[in-house]
Amino acid sequence: MIGLLVTSHGDLCQGMLNSLAMIAGENHNVFVLKFDDYNNYKEELTKKLNTLTSHYNGVLIFTDIMGGTPFNESYKYIRENNKSNIKIITGVNLPMIIETTLALSREENLNNLVNIAIEAGRDSINCVC
Helix, strand or coil, rough: EEEEEEEECCCHHHHHHHHHHHHHHHCCCEEEEEEEEEEHHHCCCHHHHHHHHHHHCCEEEEEECCCCCHHHHHHHHHHHCCCCCEEECCCCHHHHHHHHHHHHCCCCCHHHHHHHHHHHHHCCCCCCC
């Protein structure tokens, strides 16, 4: 089984989790961690990822901005702990989270989930003029 972690600046990640539950129901394999204080965030992220990697075969992290603290600290954790079973996707949006969560029940390959998430994210961006 694969766990999902949505992490962002402020409450964006919690808002996405709330919206996900409203649209697709609760999922106990999706977790959130908001960034608001650097020292606490780094410690909480390490704890969260240690727990997730001990309970799941893989972890897919969604971050809001590439180069922001949630991305940077997640990437640093992967490098420092030599974790090949963790992937990061930046630019998270709600359709991406919904499709990936729905795919969790049938997909056990982390790389396939990455592709599902990226495709759903791209497909959800449209201009209606």
